[in-house]
């Protein structure tokens with residue numbers, strides 16, 4: 001019997017793929033920088049540099065998340081290959097939404113912690129952006145706890161996401177090719 005071959009798997013747009021990989025690199029650097037900058041015994045100048053990279057990198061990640069969500073409305077994800085079971089469609093959608101949500105929680109709580117504590121965000125201060133958050137130690141402490149706890153949720157989601165991606169890579173089921181290479185292909 002003649003079988004009809006599957007149509008080739010569809011890719012995310014170039015813009016989506018570039019945004020995904022630039023964000024991934026930034027997030028995977030921002031997390032260890034955040035952890036290292038709080039270590040005891042660091043030289044003051046090193047710590048200052050890591051704080052500057054972390055705070056401003058976090059603001060750029062936030063801008064990238066907003067750009068990704070806006071672009072997603074213009075260019076929605078292509079349908080998954082027909083071989084992928086329904087529960088995996090739902091799990092992927094839920095996982096992706098949770099990743100976006102936790103990135104927003106991390107960026108906003110980090111920003112509030114810094115501004116409510118009266119500290120600078122160099123990149124935004126340089127362009128004269130309003131701080132938007134009142135000075136308040138209580139608010140700064142609350143935002144610090146949110147930032148500290150939410151990071152565990154974000155890291156857990158990233159581990160599951162990358163684990164699922166590796167599983168699809170091994171199975172060669174066409175899912176990895178939706179997001180790789182970052183451009184063209």
Ligand code: HEM
Pocket residue numbers: 027030031032034035038054055056057058059061062103106107108109110111112113114121144147148151154
């Ligand atoms: C998605 C973006 C972000 C991620 C993934 C992230 C991640 C982290 C991590 C892993 C830590 C270490 C927490 C610990 O070890 O207790 C941390 C600490 C910190 N982050 Fe972020 N961060 C992000 C955005 C931001 C932003 C936008 C700011 C400020 C503008 C910021 C300010 C801080 C500060 C001040 C700390 C130290 C908190 C403390 O004193 O305990 N972060 N962040």
Ligand code: HEM
Pocket residue numbers: 020023024025027028072077080092096097099100158161162165166175176177178179
């Ligand atoms: C910090 C790291 C990462 C974050 C936050 C992240 C986040 C996301 C998000 C939100 C999507 C959904 C895009 C959309 O539909 O709007 C996505 C798709 C995808 N990501 Fe990541 N990603 C990260 C790292 C990685 C890595 C390291 C890999 C591979 C090893 C990967 C593989 C994929 C694949 C294969 C898809 C397409 C899934 C599908 O078509 O359903 N991601 N990622």
